[in-house]
Amino acid sequence: MPRLHRLFPFLNWPRPDAALLRSEALAGLTVGLMVIPQGVAYAALAGMPLVTGIYASMLPALIAVLFSSSVRLSVGPTALTCLLVSASLTGLAEPGSARWIELAVWLALLSGGLQVVLGFARFGWLLNLVNSPVLMAFTQGAAVLIIGSQLPAMLGFSDGWAALLTQPRLHWPTLAFGVGAAAVLMLARRWRPGFPSVLLLVVGTAGLSYWTGFQASGGALIGALPQGLPALYAPGWPGWETLRQLLLPTLVITLVSFLETA
Structure with a gap:
């Protein structure tokens, strides 16, 4: 029985009462609504169709909550990993194309399979070899990369840094939305860290965008996303040369x- 509980940690969960169910339902609703814009943003970083970020936030989290022994680990797409996916596939396919999606799936399968192998081999001790300055540099470097990748879009340059350097014309409504949202997030984190500020910000800015005619002024919108669950998908064989790359x-x-886990 102890071995069974170790393999299936959810067997150790306490029996919930009414108060716990209410608090968990509220927390689940809040986090679930916040995951939608977060998943869409991460999918854009990876060059994937935007709806795939929502898909990637569902099944991994369900599996993790059932089989992970950690109660503090957040599971789902992350900004730095999505940037690495985009950088790894650049030159191999067109972002958002069927080939890009196929290679991204293979990259996910290979990385996930390797992590499973390392987990069964109990290679978690490798994290003990990473000292604090390296981990701090890793997190700060990740922040710089993410800011750098998003700054042109926040200023209204759809062509990225090339347009920012060659055609320095700001789209003021986009700049106002971007800077304003960043300011609200930073202030909320300092004064009300437990408040679901991201959820309120997404709903508020969506309403403000509609009321002010943001799209009509030349602003970019996410637009409609596919509804329902995706069909089962099996990637085609990419070839040994592609696997080597x-x-x-x-x-x-x-x-x-x-490192992100640490």
């Missing part, structure tokens, strides 16, 4: 995932 990115993403 994905080998190094697989190792990097696996290491980064270990």
Whole structure:
């Protein structure tokens, strides 16, 4: 029986009472609504169709909550990993294309499989070799990369840094939304860290965008996303040469995932 409980940690969950169910339902609703814009943003970082970020936030979280022994680990797409996916596949396919999606699935399967192997082999001790300055540099470097990748879009340059450097014309409504949202998030984190500020911000800015005619002024909107659950999908065989090209990115993403866990 102890071995069974170790393999299936959810067997150790306490029997919930009415108060616990109410609090968990509220927490689940809040986090679930916040995951929608977060997943869409991360999918954009990875060059994937935007709805795939929502899909990637569902099944991994369900599996993790059932089989993970950690009660503090957040599972789902992360900004730095999505940037690595985009960088790894650049030059191999067009972002958002069927080939890009196929290679991204293979990259996920390879990285996930390698992490499972490392987990069964109990290689978690590798994290003990990473000292604090390296981990701090990792987190700060990740923040710089994410800010750098999103700054042109926040200023209204759809072509990225090339347009920012060659055609320095700001789209003022986009800049106002971006800077304003960042300011609200930073202030809320300092003064009301437990308040679901992201949820309120997404709903508020969506209403403000509609009321002010943001799209009509040239602003970019996410638009409609596909509804319902995706069909089962099996990627085609990419070829040994392509797998060889994905080998190094697989190792990097696996290491980064270990560090993100820490």
